[in-house]
Amino acid sequence: MSHASWVRLLERVGAQGEGLVAYLGGLGYLALDTVRHTLTGVFARPRIKTDETFFQMVRLGVRAVPIIALVQLFVGMTLAFTLAPVLEMYGQLDQLATVVAKAIFPQLGPLIAAVVLTGFAGAAIAAELGTMVVGEEVAALRTSAIHPIRFLVVPRVIACVIMTVALAVLANIVGTAGGGLVAYLILDIDPYHYYHTAVESLLVKDVVTGLAKSGIFGLIIVMVSCYEGLNVSGGAGGVGRATTASVVRAIFLIITANCAFTALFYFIW
Amino acid sequence: MSDSVEPILELRGIQKFFDGRQVLKDINLVVAPGETVVILGPSGCGKSTLLRTIIGEETPDSGHVYLWGEDACCASPARLDRLRQRFGILFQSGALYSSMTVGENVALPLREHTDLDDDIIRMVIKMKLELVGLRDFENLMPNQISGGMRKRVGLARAIARDPEILFYDEPTSGLDPIATSVIDQLIIDLGAKLGVTSIVVTHDMKSALHIGDRIAMLYGGEFIAVGRPDEFRHPRDERVRQFVEGLADGPIPLRVSKTDYLDDLLGAEVEPGG
Numbered sequence: 001m002s003h004a005s006w007v008r009l010l011e012r013v014g015a016q017g018e019g020l021v022a023y024l025g026g027l028g029y030l031a032l033d034t035v036r037h038t039l040t041g042v043f044a045r046p047r048i049k050t051d052e053t054f055f056q057m058v059r060l061g062v063r064a065v066p067i068i069a070l071v072q073l074f075v076g077m078t079l080a081f082t083l084a085p086v087l088e089m090y091g092q093l094d095q096l097a098t099v100v101a102k103a104i105f106p107q108l109g110p111l112i113a114a115v116v117l118t119g120f121a122g123a124a125i126a127a128e129l130g131t132m133v134v135g136e137e138v139a140a141l142r143t144s145a146i147h148p149i150r151f152l153v154v155p156r157v158i159a160c161v162i163m164t165v166a167l168a169v170l171a172n173i174v175g176t177a178g179g180g181l182v183a184y185l186i187l188d189i190d191p192y193h194y195y196h197t198a199v200e201s202l203l204v205k206d207v208v209t210g211l212a213k214s215g216i217f218g219l220i221i222v223m224v225s226c227y228e229g230l231n232v233s234g235g236a237g238g239v240g241r242a243t244t245a246s247v248v249r250a251i252f253l254i255i256t257a258n259c260a261f262t263a264l265f266y267f268i269w
Numbered sequence: 270m271s272d273s274v275e276p277i278l279e280l281r282g283i284q285k286f287f288d289g290r291q292v293l294k295d296i297n298l299v300v301a302p303g304e305t306v307v308i309l310g311p312s313g314c315g316k317s318t319l320l321r322t323i324i325g326e327e328t329p330d331s332g333h334v335y336l337w338g339e340d341a342c343c344a345s346p347a348r349l350d351r352l353r354q355r356f357g358i359l360f361q362s363g364a365l366y367s368s369m370t371v372g373e374n375v376a377l378p379l380r381e382h383t384d385l386d387d388d389i390i391r392m393v394i395k396m397k398l399e400l401v402g403l404r405d406f407e408n409l410m411p412n413q414i415s416g417g418m419r420k421r422v423g424l425a426r427a428i429a430r431d432p433e434i435l436f437y438d439e440p441t442s443g444l445d446p447i448a449t450s451v452i453d454q455l456i457i458d459l460g461a462k463l464g465v466t467s468i469v470v471t472h473d474m475k476s477a478l479h480i481g482d483r484i485a486m487l488y489g490g491e492f493i494a495v496g497r498p499d500e501f502r503h504p505r506d507e508r509v510r511q512f513v514e515g516l517a518d519g520p521i522p523l524r525v526s527k528t529d530y531l532d533d534l535l536g537a538e539v540e541p542g543g
């Protein structure tokens with residue numbers, strides 16, 4: 001490669017890196033602003049909008065319950081089908097609950113719940129806020145001295161984080177139960193035995209790190225989608241682009257964060 | 270207007286660029302309390318941009334906006350919020366909050382910024398909606414009413430807290446003649462009876478002559494004429510005359526592109542602006 005093309009390649013990599021840094025910077029700034037407004041809302045007036053927060057919890061989270069339960073059920077069943085032959089090879093089929101629970105509680109439950117919720121809540125938030133930007137609603141809020149972060153972002157952040165964790169709990173239980181269903185119906189494992197093996201095998205660490213991560217996933221989902229939504233430009237097309245971008249970017253960041261935090265917990269706990 | 274009155278709004282040397290293209294060149298204007306100033310100009314000349322600059326939604330690339338003598342461009346967010354609580358804005362699209370009913374839209378500024386009881390707020394909603402002739406529409410959603418009605422609800426929301434200055438972005442475009450008269454009369458009444466200062470952006474000549482204490486014509490990024498309405502009835506400036514009389518031929522071209530039409534059609538290489 002010639003000197004000039006190396007320079008051009010470096011420039012392109014540099015520009016990409018710069019874009020990523022600017023993006024993460026923008027996200028971080030929004031997150032800080034949100035924390036500031038949340039704390040203000042806890043300790044002083046204007047208070048956090050509790051009604052709106054509950055409304056968002058229902059809208060973003062409760063409506064995702066059936067789909068997440070169904071998805072997790074299939075995930076648990078798939079795990080059981082996949083792992084049963086391996087365990088049988090080692091004569092350890094009665095330990096099926098251990099491997100299923102150990103896979104779901106710290107990893108698959110929180111992760112898949114968050115990914116499904118990204119498509120559900122993240123896309124909805126980005127599209128909604130984006131439409132509000134395009135319709136000058138956000139400008140109207142701002143210019144009537146109603147801060148969009150306090151008014152729009154804070155309730156969604158609280159709702160989304162709480163619901164992501166709650167849905168991870170649901171996902172953990174339903175997923176493990178899905179494995180149990182296969183164990184009982186196909187593999188002839190006593191459900192009572194399955195249940196006890198699962199409970200005994202799980203450590204506090206498995207449950208706590210899983211739920212801690214899912215709080216972080218919730219934060220990623222809501223911050224990315226609020227950021228994308230509030231930065232929409234270019235009419236209806238811009239809203240569509242922001243919605244897609246928020247889903248893709250949030251999923252990427254969730255999986256990256258999952259890897260990073262799993263590694264971190266591996267070393268410190 | 271005597272010079273002893275402290276201006277409520279003052280624009281000094283405002284310039285605004287978009288992607289290197291200059292939209293506002295040198296805007297100067299002094300508005301006295303209680304005055305209704307109409308900003309007139311063809312579509313795309315930068316009227317909305319100017320309005321957004323005044324309300325702090327855009328920062329000017331140079332120049333200053335003084336509201337009540339305070340430089341709004343340099344104000345802290347808290348100060349700016351305090352200033353913003355004293356004005357009302359009607360956006361060009363109405364900008365209603367699409368997830369709230371008409372009534373909730375009007376109520377929001379009151380709910381957010383005052384401690385008024387729900388009963389009183391409900392009364393205020395009815396009063397403000399009655400002023401724009403939409404009292405019966407309180408419980409409808411914005412997407413259930415027409416564009417012109419949305420604009421009138423936007424106006425009801427803008428006056429919900431009895432602001433000292435009202436900014437209107439094309440309050441009557443897209444309205445039928447009767448609704449137009451109602452809104453025009455409302456703007457006049459707000460000024461005459463309540464002493465509200467109004468800045469009205471419009472390209473409706475008839476409204477402008479009717480409601481304005483003063484008219485400022487924006488063209489090419491500058492005010493090319495500022496004066497009382499009667500001075501606009503028989504203007505001397507050719508550009509103003511063309512606009513006032515609505516003539517197709519004159520110094521103001523319909524087309525704003527600078528490249529040659531034929532060259533553009535035939536795909537010839539032309540320098541932009543050449």
Ligand SMILES: Nc1ncnc2c1ncn2[C@@H]1O[C@H](COP(=O)(O)OP(=O)(O)O)[C@@H](O)[C@H]1O
Binds near residue numbers: 288310311
């Ligand atoms: N956010 C923006 N980015 C780039 N150009 C803009 C933006 N807003 C307005 N413009 C341009 O500025 C000019 C004036 O627009 P606008 O103020 O909306 O005109 P008016 O309200 O007088 O019809 C137009 O040429 C428009 O394309």
Ligand SMILES: [Mg+2]
Binds near residue numbers: 317
């Ligand atoms: Mg406009």
